[in-house]
Amino acid sequence: MDAADMGDDLERILLSEEQLSSRLDELAAQIDADYAAKDVLLVGVLKGAVMVMADLARRLHGPVEMDWMAVSSYGSGTKSSGVVRILKDLDADLTGRHVLIVEDIIDSGLTLSWLLSNLRSRGPASVEIATMLRKPDAAKVEVDVRYVGFEIPNEFVVGYGLDYAERYRNLPFVGTLAPHVYSH
Numbered sequence: 001m002d003a004a005d006m007g008d009d010l011e012r013i014l015l016s017e018e019q020l021s022s023r024l025d026e027l028a029a030q031i032d033a034d035y036a037a038k039d040v041l042l043v044g045v046l047k048g049a050v051m052v053m054a055d056l057a058r059r060l061h062g063p064v065e066m067d068w069m070a071v072s073s074y075g076s077g078t079k080s081s082g083v084v085r086i087l088k089d090l091d092a093d094l095t096g097r098h099v100l101i102v103e104d105i106i107d108s109g110l111t112l113s114w115l116l117s118n119l120r121s122r123g124p125a126s127v128e129i130a131t132m133l134r135k136p137d138a139a140k141v142e143v144d145v146r147y148v149g150f151e152i153p154n155e156f157v158v159g160y161g162l163d164y165a166e167r168y169r170n171l172p173f174v175g176t177l178a179p180h181v182y183s184h
């Protein structure tokens, strides 16, 4: 799916496929340098992180492991509350591992801060976070995010793994939707 397939549903492209790709090159080089001699376990949070996980992992030179978690965050409407339930847990034992959480986007940061303390309680050697996108509200939460692709404005975005009603995850770019899409 691309912009041409969206008719008038697309409002504007915020980050093009090329921008995402060259930023991922930079993040991967940084991660490679930081983890030089260490085995990394990449932990992706389903489903949004699928694209960034696939593209980031392929750029890394070490033989990384990939594992997945699915969580559901209780909240009113579109805002997450920080109360989280695990729908699918990791297969890997984190004891002594260097864990890098791979995220699509950090908005309130509540889900992430819950995840961080959950993973830290499992005895890993280290836990860091890489996120493709970060919104301004994330600054309110005391979470140290080592790798950030792009800071974006406080708008609802879709594409590159991010959905609206499970749609648009397969767009190669990050964009906003025209208002009429939400009123269907």
Ligand code: 5GP
Pocket (backbone or CB within 6 Å): 048, 079, 080, 104, 105, 106, 107, 108, 109, 110, 111, 112, 155, 156, 157, 158, 162, 163, 164
């Ligand atoms: P947080 O706990 O940081 O508020 O929630 C992060 C999650 O909310 C993301 O993993 C994503 O699923 C969803 N989310 C936050 N902002 C957006 C957005 O702009 N677009 C989409 N599609 N999902 C978002």
Ligand code: MG
Pocket (backbone or CB within 6 Å): 045, 048, 049, 103, 104, 105
């Ligand atoms: Mg996510």
Ligand code: MG
Pocket (backbone or CB within 6 Å): 162, 163
């Ligand atoms: Mg979603």
